[in-house]
Amino acid sequence: MDDSAIYFLAIVGVFFLQKVAIFENRELGFRPLLAVSNVAVHQKGSAENQVNDKPRYKWVKIGSDVTEEQQRAILKLPPKMINRCKALMQQIICYSPEKGSVSLLLEAWVKSMKPERADWLAVLKELDRLNHPMYLEVAELSLLAESFEANIRDYTKIIHGYAKQNRLKEAESVFLSMKSRGFTCDQVTLTALVHMYSKAGNLKLAEDTFEEMKLLGVPLDKRSFGSIIMAYVRAGKLGQGEALLKEMEEQEIYAGPEVYKALLRAYSMSGDSKGAQRVFDTIQLAGVIPDATICGLLMNAYIMAGQLSEACITFENMRRVSIKPNDKCITLLLKAYETENKLSKALDVLMDLERDGVVLGREASELLARWFKRLGVVGEVELVLRDYASNCTLLN
Incomplete structure (x- = not known):
């Protein structure tokens, strides 16, 4: 046999043994993330070492070499956490x-500590509580361990976690992994995906999901x-x-306040007063009590549409039902009166507010000061700014 043939067989033999070393890492169900670097080291040794030497984690006992920050974190671990969970948390x-x-x-932890599902959950709960940067990575890897006994809710939590961080690729990867392992998609998981695509601005994928x-074929809930x-x-x-809000009403399902506010805010910012008024009415029909923020959004819609009198009426209705106006509402009211040059009316309202204990905030005070300055009333400008400064001191 010539030298070239011997060299070829040696190369094939090394490649075969490398594959053996790689697949041996699947013993506990974890992906062999270090397999490539391990093969590179094996190539320097004998064929026998390549088979026996597997990549390992260097499990060093936590001692005095830890940093002060790490020591403080270790000392804060729950006293009732069992030792095998503390051992992993320390690592x-x-x-x-x-x-x-x-x-x-x-x-390495699985092999030495033989954890059960409760142990995995205790570790994940603590990582989540600490908002630890490795939480999602550990959670995703735990899905591969037999002792974790993963269920569909475990996948949903991870998908939701990645979605909160706008990590779409990772979330989709977990979703595909879930389906490949035979888990049936349910409403909760798909809702998490819709929420993720919504935040990412991908309407097409949100609609498809x-x-x-x-x-x-199951009834959709308010979260969906x-x-x-x-x-x-x-x-x-x-x-x-x-239109979907109306569909919900027909099914006697009502969205959360944040959904109504988001739709109202969108109509308000675009100056669509009719749309804003419809949503405002829908909010009340849904049993949500309007607050100063909601009323301010309606006022803003009217002002942007040039319907100043309707904005003023909205403010009066607020006070009639004892909703305390915030600084934004007062600023919008002053803007409406300034546009119509109704200084006297504005001052009357401000005096009424003062009698009711309502203090002008920064935005309303600055608008009033600019208005006075434009009218050439310098003394009143100084008075308004001084009153605002004293109010801020009292509030602080």
Whole structure:
């Protein structure tokens, strides 16, 4: 056999043994994240070492070499947390990539501590409480461990976690992984996806996912409707969002206050007073009591539409039902009166507010000062600014 043939067989043999080393890492169900770097090291050794030497996590006992910050974090671990969970938490708190991948850390923990689902959940709960940067990575890797006994809600939590951070690719990857492992999509999971696509501004995917939810044949709840309505609001398709609100009403389902406010705000900012008034009426029919913020949005819609008298009437209705106006509402009222040059009327309202204990805020005070300055009333400007400064001192 010539030298070239011997060299070729040697290369094939090394490649085969490398594959053996890689697949052996699937023993506990974790992905072999360090397999590539491990193969590079194996190539320097003998064929026998390549088979026996597997990538490992360097599990070093936590001692005096930890930093003060790490020590404080360790001391804050729940006293009732059992030792095997504390052992993993200490390793995570003191983790560095030089010790090995997170996947191998968890594999080492599983092999030595034999955790049950309750142990996994205790660790994840603590990482979530600490808002630890490794929380989602550990949570996703835990899905691969048999001892974790993953269910569909575990996947949903991770999808929702990635969605909150606008990490769409990771969320979609977990979703596809969930489906590949035979879990059936349900309303909760799909709602999380609609919410994610909505936040990301991807209306098409949000609509497609919402339609998939409808095909499940189960009644949709306010969270499902709310997520797609918010998608329409963010896309500027307010009519479609409002149509869904009506569909909800017909089914006697009512959205959360934040959904109504978002739709009202969108109509307000675009100066669509009719749309704003419709949503304002819908809010009350849904049993949501209007506050100063909601009333201010309606006032703003009227002012942007040039309907100043309606804005003033909205303010008067607020006071009639004992809703205390905030600084934004007062500023909008002053803007309406300034546009119509009704200084006397504005001062009358301000005196009434003062008798009721309502203090002018920064925005309203500055608008009033500019108005006085434009009229050439310098003394009154100084008085307004001085009163605002004294009010701020009292409030602080």
